[in-house]
Amino acid sequence: MSGTNRRRITSKELAKLAGVSSATISRAFSPDSRIGSATRDRILAVAREYGYQPNAIARSLNNQRSRLVALVVNAIGNPCEAEEQQLLVHRLQARQLLPILLCCADHSDRLQLMRLASTYQVDHVVIFSDMVSMQDAVDIFHTTRPIIVSFEPLENEDVSNIRIDGALGAGEIIDKIVGDGKKRFAYLSGTKSSWIDKLRRKWFADALARHGLSFEAEAFGDYSYDSGFKEAVLLLHRSKVDAIICGNDVMAIGARDAARRVLGKNTPEDIAIVGQDGIAMAAWDCNDLTTLSLDHVAFMDAVVEVIERHEAGDEGPHSITLACTPRWGSTA
Amino acid sequence: MSGTNRRRITSKELAKLAGVSSATISRAFSPDSRIGSATRDRILAVAREYGYQPNAIARSLNNQRSRLVALVVNAIGNPCEAEEQQLLVHRLQARQLLPILLCCADHSDRLQLMRLASTYQVDHVVIFSDMVSMQDAVDIFHTTRPIIVSFEPLENEDVSNIRIDGALGAGEIIDKIVGDGKKRFAYLSGTKSSWIDKLRRKWFADALARHGLSFEAEAFGDYSYDSGFKEAVLLLHRSKVDAIICGNDVMAIGARDAARRVLGKNTPEDIAIVGQDGIAMAAWDCNDLTTLSLDHVAFMDAVVEVIERHEAGDEGPHSITLACTPRWGSTA
DNA sequence: TAGTGTTGTGCAAACGATTACACAAACGCA
């Protein structure tokens, strides 16, 4: 049991040791199957002694269920995704499902990566990344119904989705800032290409429109602190805005630091700064960010609920909508 | 090709369609195997047409290599681990290895989780978590030689390891702080049980000893901002320390906020605060933390190097040591 | 032209489990 035995013992070998057939070994490890309880106990004892565990690969081949889940994400380093992934991974583990992580950073070949994962016959696929197209996901994982995290109703009826809607929350935030006397807004995007980012921007743009306002300036970062900092400096040098809505919290913190350090502007008096995501860090004393926040726990609960329905055989497609709500901090 | 076909086509079926045997299909997908290039091209064309990809589960069963890697971590939410994992996942993906994430947060049954992963016949195991004992890891993954990230030379000769040594760097930091006139030090631990934390503490304690000093106070958090904040408040209320060494950067930021907000003490004049890890956030303008920093890129390069040696058949065990160096910020 | 490689392909046996089917033993009941 202790020490390294290079080879793992197989059910057939264990069968010989326990004086039964390999079928009986298998039954000893399946909770509800016809087997004498004395036999099962004996087998489990012998199995423990020799460190036997059924080979999940062989089992998957036979069952046609791998109990693997592909998680397609942009980046782990991004705190927002990290928080969500943490929650999701725990929920999966509790259900004896193992997550395979696919990280779609810019340089990697996302499609090839997804194809590779799909050859492992994953039982479920959760797409968090807005860098892969829905159609690609459906094509590549054509045996599982993917679960897509989206920000608008989907026209494709082959995917289940979790939809996130921040229109109302964005409205509340804009109302407050306009009420405080700010008039000149800028939007600092997370990426140029992301359709998620475009939608988030639209929530705020629509809210501004109701006040007869619109974004006077735009900038594009990459969701990182550094890009938030740099773009905010450029933005504030070239236009006289008094409010910046940022694509995520991390960029908002960067923008806040830039305003304070480079231009000597304080929040919320001189300039209002708003984030999006509602990561834990936003609530830290040194940040205390006003942000359009998503309840990550509810979010991941929703994902797991859809997974469970799929597991139960009800492939839907299912759709769940979650609303974002403001977190009021001292930056706006 | 587009649209959802529930069932995946098998090599035998494709063989029929292409007018060859399934063995030939297999050979078409193995880079160097005896097969006519005309046949291969034809098969690949037909395969593309029907969306065929060899089943990795079946292949793994036959090959005895799954190309799966188990990553045993404490938590993804922790920025330090997230940064490292991000780097590692990319490197694995580039080598067509897929990571399975095992998250050892407090409540989950770590051993059962590792046993589950081991049934998937993972080719490699990387243990980042100090919540699992080395012996458990070796026992459970007895067919692969685990790679352990450790902070001291290991006596167990069955594991490869990456050893992290911060003794020198800690010395530099302590020298500087003592040189600045500070005399009363506290250590704010990440956890009570972690042996990693104990070793990190020792680096600083040894350095203090060379100045004839020692830690006057201790506190225990859980590596989170909130715990850093809370414990620092308690610590500063019950003792008159003028320097706090923290178990990680996030706690250091919490402690800094607590000192500033609750007690009105500024760094580095009133109190010196030091972190450990060297996460990206430490360098943000709003933090500018002095911290004992590890080069995460070099760290993950080392992990991958060991994996590659194992893949090449040289199971070592291998050991690589990395040193931590100070990052000088404005908090100490 | 016969002899020797070399190439390309198919057959069939693994890989390590699960499970439908068959069958013997044990049991319940009239």
Add this chain to the structure above:
DNA sequence: TGCGTTTGTGTAATCGTTTGCACAACACTA
């Protein structure tokens, strides 16, 4: 006692690949 049911176990097929072996076709060489 005899029949029907339940219980426990074994046999063998199956899941979808890979690969050693055999063999035919072809290309060289002498």
